[in-house]
Amino acid sequence: MSKRTSYERSELGHTTTKRAKHVDENLPYDHLQEALGAQDEVKEVTKVAHWFHPKDLRIQDNTALHHASELAQRSKKPLLCVYVNCPADESWHGTSPARVDFMCEGLKIMQKELKALNIPLVFLECEDRKKIVNTVIGWFQEEKVSHVFGNYEYEIDELRRDIKLVKEIGDDVQVSLYHDQTVIEPGTMTTGSGKPMKVFTPYHKTWLAIVKEQPELLDTVPAPAANPSSFKSELKHLFDTPAPSPASDKQFSSADEKKRIRKLWPPGHAAASKRMDTFLKHIHNYAATRSNPAKDSTSRLSAYFSAGMYSVREALQRVSDYNHGSADFSESSAKPGVYSWVREIVFRELYRQTTMTTPHTSMNMPQNLKFDFVQWEDDEEGWEKWYNGTTGEPFIDAGMRQLNAEAYMHNRLRMNVSSYLYCNLLLDYRRGERYFAETLIDWDLSNNTQGWEPSYTVFNPVSQAEKNDPDGDYIRKWVPELANVQGKAIFAPHARLSKEEFDKLGYPKPHVDWKMTKQRCMERFKRDMHDAEP
Numbered sequence: 001m002s003k004r005t006s007y008e009r010s011e012l013g014h015t016t017t018k019r020a021k022h023v024d025e026n027l028p029y030d031h032l033q034e035a036l037g038a039q040d041e042v043k044e045v046t047k048v049a050h051w052f053h054p055k056d057l058r059i060q061d062n063t064a065l066h067h068a069s070e071l072a073q074r075s076k077k078p079l080l081c082v083y084v085n086c087p088a089d090e091s092w093h094g095t096s097p098a099r100v101d102f103m104c105e106g107l108k109i110m111q112k113e114l115k116a117l118n119i120p121l122v123f124l125e126c127e128d129r130k131k132i133v134n135t136v137i138g139w140f141q142e143e144k145v146s147h148v149f150g151n152y153e154y155e156i157d158e159l160r161r162d163i164k165l166v167k168e169i170g171d172d173v174q175v176s177l178y179h180d181q182t183v184i185e186p187g188t189m190t191t192g193s194g195k196p197m198k199v200f201t202p203y204h205k206t207w208l209a210i211v212k213e214q215p216e217l218l219d220t221v222p223a224p225a226a227n228p229s230s231f232k233s234e235l236k237h238l239f240d241t242p243a244p245s246p247a248s249d250k251q252f253s254s255a256d257e258k259k260r261i262r263k264l265w266p267p268g269h270a271a272a273s274k275r276m277d278t279f280l281k282h283i284h285n286y287a288a289t290r291s292n293p294a295k296d297s298t299s300r301l302s303a304y305f306s307a308g309m310y311s312v313r314e315a316l317q318r319v320s321d322y323n324h325g326s327a328d329f330s331e332s333s334a335k336p337g338v339y340s341w342v343r344e345i346v347f348r349e350l351y352r353q354t355t356m357t358t359p360h361t362s363m364n365m366p367q368n369l370k371f372d373f374v375q376w377e378d379d380e381e382g383w384e385k386w387y388n389g390t391t392g393e394p395f396i397d398a399g400m401r402q403l404n405a406e407a408y409m410h411n412r413l414r415m416n417v418s419s420y421l422y423c424n425l426l427l428d429y430r431r432g433e434r435y436f437a438e439t440l441i442d443w444d445l446s447n448n449t450q451g452w453e454p455s456y457t458v459f460n461p462v463s464q465a466e467k468n469d470p471d472g473d474y475i476r477k478w479v480p481e482l483a484n485v486q487g488k489a490i491f492a493p494h495a496r497l498s499k500e501e502f503d504k505l506g507y508p509k510p511h512v513d514w515k516m517t518k519q520r521c522m523e524r525f526k527r528d529m530h531d532a533e534p
């Protein structure tokens, strides 16, 4: 993948902890609610538009699109769809070439699907991310749109974008936003004292109870109804605007790479649905095998959820059908595979709630602000070895090589390589977080920032590999230098083989001593965080 490995200060840069706390106390989401509530109702419908964002790229079970369609049908007015392509926004967020290509191909599929319903999907180009709102408002005015629909995005910049939209769109256009990314609306699950829940175990328990009580939360909505065919000629100028293609800094490094990634990750709702079919055939094994990366037994649906090509409601509907029609996904009622998979979806739900209710997590700041006081090291050699997968720790190197080859990494490895980066190499975790964003096809700000949230747990890559890759097959697959190493030596070849045997492999010796660097990390965290006052 043609990707960058050194980042500008502004890309990793972050605000002060004081400012972070201020933002948390003045939620952009609340300001957006206020702005939406202050709008006058626009009674006369001229045209209805749905504005797609990079997280709702599907026409099936798309909440805002469905409501837009209903209004258009009721008022017998045309439904139009729009997407603003802003490469500068993608670069700002660090979106990977694989993900940009996946989205561009997905948009082409949607344009065709919508055209078959006589609904145009118009692509607007915008060079400056600060001008996205003005670009789209200009188009709404040109097309005399009276009602705009969209789904919420919970990251701070996107909430601010929508605040600007509502405030600047003018009195004769009404904006309506819907919750679409989750089963339970973010922000609504609160503790006894009315604060948003942040701890997984109680959140999970409550989530399971709510969904069991209200299985209708998993109901899906139909794709939009067709515009009358006469609109096809009336709105001729809106059909077939050229779909965006990846910008020059988002190109694959070779035609081979493009072919390989596209084969691994075919875009669109139909491809996601097929993947779900396959996964349901194996879901019974999920609890037992999900942590073994060699088994590759997880759903690999994350790219589809993160681009919104598949809705979690639709996925959970399918799981509920498998679960004998029941939305009781608790440990005591559901099969272990079902319980365990839904639990991961609940992590995803909690992380969206956290993004919305702790907005500083979208600002390159750790959730626990004390981690912002840690003095990180400048081990450039370690950094280079980490991203190339040549640290000399086989499990870490296998994970990083999978990431570089597939634009995806198994969850167990994500946990290990992140811990290795900020604990053992003691490098700023934000560098790894950004590298993930610029490489993963499934990059998702909520899951990525919260996956990278630093902690005191230091994973031991040798015992982790012994436990989760017991036969060493995952390591053998991704680190071919070790393909012929037998037995337990595969997990720590430098320590477990003779010097002569090791030297023949052409594999590097460990860049750092794990035990010593664990100790260094504990001392550093304690030293820098103990008296820190965010």
Ligand SMILES: Cc1cc2nc3c(=O)[nH]c(=O)nc-3n(C[C@H](O)[C@H](O)[C@H](O)COP(=O)(O)OP(=O)(O)OC[C@H]3O[C@@H](n4cnc5c(N)ncnc54)[C@H](O)[C@@H]3O)c2cc1C
Pocket: 290, 298, 299, 300, 301, 302, 303, 305, 306, 341, 344, 345, 347, 348, 351, 409, 410, 411, 412, 414, 415, 418, 436, 440, 442, 443, 444, 445, 447, 448, 449, 451, 452
């Ligand atoms: C450091 C780090 C960074 C991560 N970055 C991302 C990211 O950018 N995008 C992303 O989608 N996930 C991220 N994850 C979470 C997780 O690794 C991936 O969602 C998972 O590996 C995707 O594979 P799958 O679809 O086969 O998952 P499955 O095991 O089939 O799980 C089903 C779905 O549940 C959700 N999910 C699974 N695990 C988690 C988790 N730990 N946290 C939140 N949601 C989860 C995903 O949407 C996933 O598709 C990260 C985890 C870590 C530790």
